[in-house]
Amino acid sequence: MRQPDIAITGLGLVTPAGHTAEANWATLCRGRSVADADPLLAGLPVDFSCRIADFDAEAQLGRLAQRLDPFTQFALVAARHAVVDAGLEARSWRGERVGVVLGVGSTSMSTYETLFSHLHAGNPERVSPLALPRSLPNMAAGEVALDLGAQGPNFTVSTACASGATAIGVARDLLRSGVCDIVLTGGAEGARTRISAACFARMQALSRRRDQPALASRPFDTARDGFVLGEGAAVLVLERLSGARARRAPVQALLRGYGASADAHHPISPHPEGRGVLQAIAAALEDGGCRPNDIGHINAHGTSTPRNDALEAAALRRVFGDRTPPVTAPKGVIGHSLGAAGAIEAAYTVLALRHQKVPPVANFQNQDTDHEIDIVAGEPRAVSADAALSFSFGFGGQNAVLLLTSP
Template identity: 75%
Template structure:
């Protein structure tokens, strides 16, 4: 039989807090954390969901904080938290057997805007020598490896907003192949730059509710009008179950299934029938040897955009028929962390299984269209079955689905 892959550690840095406990409490309250963002002042969309109370110098030391952009800082802190949660001692593990796979959706545009500004003014001498190492996506994984002494396979995955989920799925493959004994898997992103906000605004992807930002992110709601920019990082420690048990590790969940599929349809719009999402969902179920009836929770991608939510609802209806499991969507609370979103959702799915609870969707008042989901709203709901699915879908029609079960 194929080895099982255990989740033994969780690390989070999100707008909902820097611990699993703080994040879980915020999810269960079901209230959006969006607020006016000074970084975006003067733009048509000037609000976001921000990581607060994060002191990079205090967490990482002045040297690393200075040479790393926010998404790298978040990744290193989340990885440290996950390793501690897994009761691992980095100095005592075989470093060549420990891998790092992180999802990052894009370069750090804040740094690039600043440095290109120097070039535009004819001052190449003002461009920072740290411009590349502080902003290249792969440095998130590289800095985690340097910080923790992980010398195994080290890379990032980039599949737009599915990047974090893709990283977790690929990390599982490294364990199943025997290439690693431990993999730190997840994602990190800090998209609160003026350029990022402007680009998404020009695409009409962001909510325009600047007078009431706390009401802006409303996954699957009939009045949804776009997503809210977020940021953060999540890291899961993955091990073969036999390896985890041999060292007496705390097993929090089992990663049983991973599926992926492409829409092959449009650069930014999803296939209206959720074609690639359906393929990824079915592949994850088959990989896990689970039936749709075994699933007690869908942690939906749920961006709060009209097209994406409709396509996801269509995909879930095609896969689950009239018996769609309870649906939650964390972006109503923490916004959309882009390349990190799938990893954050993966951690939230593990927490839901651990607490046997499905958190509510913020700002959900009622859905429209032909597809009726069982959206959890208002207050948390008990989880009735032991499997949870986490869905992540990105630009380019890139889809990834993870299936977790209680251990």
């Protein structure tokens, strides 16, 4: 039985590159990192990040913002934008047929930092009664449902840095099964916290270029030395193509394939031969009925860490041979938003298909000669591409690959 085609009809983005899809695309195409010194991280070994600028939660959400942690604020604003972009009117839909599936990589570290400081100071009475409901990972999806009247299946998935992409794949399955008519899906993360920065620094996962933060994130470059913390959210509106056409919705792209796998190798290190990555790529291609030579460009996971980038490039060579499709890696511009990254980059892949351009990788100059791939650098590259892959990988050996095509 042929599975129904799944349409992407709306995008909402709140990232260090901007608060709208248009602003994100413009920043991405400039190919310059937005990393800068971060007062929140002052005094730590790594004291810079990619921040969301000019985000006034109270102006956007009113008093509601006071009960929400940043990751949920980002998700809620992105969801509202996505619904408008899809030409939908929240609460006028059949709410029981609208689902919400969001990816969140971790609980709200910023809230827990504050709570633990109160407890260590012997002041348990200062622990807010709202602390738990505002910081639970599922509240990103829960608050979106509350705000928009989405009464269908509602949950959060967590596969570390693959969470946003995994959520999109799961949302696709809800539509294929007929459980939902519309699913709001994506990811959200408030990764800029002192404890996150300290932990990742101790793991030697973060770039140490404190004197030149704008040059720190450099995916696939030979001088890469780690990633830069980011934050943000992306929400995509998914519908069956038949339903989208029936309501004359603006179909922006199709979600044709999804592949997921586990390395089953190590808690934080990817499999040295990229077996899980290769498995997820193959699954996405098979699911979408595509061959490697059908793919017009790749949105790489590209964290700017020495090991991840090398293994990812080697996997690309295994699948595509000497002539890989043009490769971009948005984390060079916006840093690594952890659980939100896969959703943000899926949205970027939709924009690339729409504009028929591949944005450049920030700070890229030279690559490892033993697994060279076609990195887009310097300026956007015009392409004629009907299909693209977006990669997301995470701790625990989590791998998720999305296959997106033009409508």
